[in-house]
Amino acid sequence: MKFYKLSPEKRRALLKQQGIDLSPISPAQLTAMDNLSENVVGSICLPLGIVEKLLVNGKEYMVPMATEEPSVIAAANHGSKIFARHGGVKVKNQRKGIYGQIVLQVNKTFKLKSIKDKIPNLIDVANHQFTSLINHGGGVKKITIRQEKQLVYLKVLVDPAQAMGANKTNAILEFLANLLVDFDGVEEKLFAILSNYPSQLATGRVSLPVNSLGGKEVAAKIALLSQIGIEDPYRGATNNKGIMNGVDAVLIATGNDFRAVEAAAAVLAGENGYHSLSSWKLEEDSLVGQLTLPMPIGVVGGSISARSDIQDAYQILGDVDSETLASIIVGIGLANNLAALLAISTAGIQAGHMRLQARNMVATLETTAENKELILKQMRKDKKYTLEYAKELLKKLQEKK
Ligand code: MEV
Numbered sequence: 436m437k438f439y440k441l442s443p444e445k446r447r448a449l450l451k452q453q454g455i456d457l458s459p460i461s462p463a464q465l466t467a468m469d470n471l472s473e474n475v476v477g478s479i480c481l482p483l484g485i486v487e488k489l490l491v492n493g494k495e496y497m498v499p500m501a502t503e504e505p506s507v508i509a510a511a512n513h514g515s516k517i518f519a520r521h522g523g524v525k526v527k528n529q530r531k532g533i534y535g536q537i538v539l540q541v542n543k544t545f546k547l548k549s550i551k552d553k554i555p556n557l558i559d560v561a562n563h564q565f566t567s568l569i570n571h572g573g574g575v576k577k578i579t580i581r582q583e584k585q586l587v588y589l590k591v592l593v594d595p596a597q598a599m600g601a602n603k604t605n606a607i608l609e610f611l612a613n614l615l616v617d618f619d620g621v622e623e624k625l626f627a628i629l630s631n632y633p634s635q636l637a638t639g640r641v642s643l644p645v646n647s648l649g650g651k652e653v654a655a656k657i658a659l660l661s662q663i664g665i666e667d668p669y670r671g672a673t674n675n676k677g678i679m680n681g682v683d684a685v686l687i688a689t690g691n692d693f694r695a696v697e698a699a700a701a702v703l704a705g706e707n708g709y710h711s712l713s714s715w716k717l718e719e720d721s722l723v724g725q726l727t728l729p730m731p732i733g734v735v736g737g738s739i740s741a742r743s744d745i746q747d748a749y750q751i752l753g754d755v756d757s758e759t760l761a762s763i764i765v766g767i768g769l770a771n772n773l774a775a776l777l778a779i780s781t782a783g784i785q786a787g788h789m790r791l792q793a794r795n796m797v798a799t800l801e802t803t804a805e806n807k808e809l810i811l812k813q814m815r816k817d818k819k820y821t822l823e824y825a826k827e828l829l830k831k832l833q834e835k836k
Pocket of ligand 1: 673676
């Protein structure tokens with residue numbers, strides 16, 4: 436039997452015959468995973484942590500974050516605490532919908548006007564077909580069309596309501612494409628698929644008194660670092676990685692498609708030469724931070740309701756709609772960004788990072804939990820964060836006993 440047709444238990448057994456002995460997993464978890472994906476043989480687990488208090492548009496949220504990188508959740512908490520003391524993050528959303536593309540190959544008899552005139556009708560027909568989307572407050576909002584020689588491009592804007600909407604948008608595009616191929620002069624549909632071009636934009640803004648950051652000198656340094664990130668792609672890429680540390684962690688915890696956000700964010704960052712997605716500027720006695728991100732996300736649909744771990748994350752968040760979740764994610768992106776810039780402008784990033792990384796190193800040692808704590812404490816005291824030093828300390832402890 437083909438590998439993909441086997442049960443996950445049989446796939447694991449087959450791997451075992453090849454000497455690949457996977458770590459144990461409960462039958463229930465294995466079935467749950469198998470229902471989500473293909474060729475499943477196990478699951479990968481991430482730590483779920485929380486930001487205790489993020490103040491967004493006047494409301495406090497506890498934010499779930501799933502990440503294996505030490506210091507990301509600590510950084511988000513650090514930034515969020517500073518924000519909360521100074522009015523929080525103000526976020527404006529432009530949730531107009533996500534884009535889909537239909538590209539048709541046409542011949543010389545094709546008249547662009549023939550489709551252009553029918554656009555209102557096409558929108559009506561599609562919305563009539565996908566009534567459940569209309570009932571949830573969404574639907575096809577706009578179609579624009581242009582022709583480049585033998586190719587006709589249709590850009591379709593779909594409001595996916597509370598879902599991310601990728602599957603629904605693709606279904607709508609296929610449906611429209613099937614109607615379009617019957618127009619005079621249309622040879623064939625080349626493709627009909629959603630576009631990951633930036634949409635559903637969310638812009639977060641914070642204004643922090645320079646004293647909250649350790650004074651004007653530090654704030655000025657952050658503003659300078661930010662300017663460098665806007666002008667120099669080497670720093671810009673790292674600045675954006677720090678933002679995505681937080682953004683992806685919330686996207687993963689809430690069952691959202693982080694690849695879609697990453698792809699769209701990369702387009703925004705690449706506009707007019709690659710640059711930082713955020714900006715931090717000194718305005719009199721305040722440091723003003725701003726970040727715009729595409730947020731093609733949802734709070735329903737996809738695997739969200741099928742996964743109990745994701746439902747845990749929504750319990751932590753409370754009752755949020757997709758616009759609120761988009762605002763929270765942008766707020767976390769800004770918080771991670773500020774914490775990184777603050778650390779770089781002051782003690783340097785490595786000190787804090789290595790302190791947290793030490794726990795991972797110590798976890799790899801084969802010894803008791805008590806010994807691990809003692810070793811960690813000593814490493815932090817001595818500010819020596821290497822595996823060799825951890826092993827040296829373990830040896831000393833063992834010799835003592
Ligand atoms: C590390 O994962 C992310 C940072 O490098 C981001 C930054 O430098 O802004 C700390």
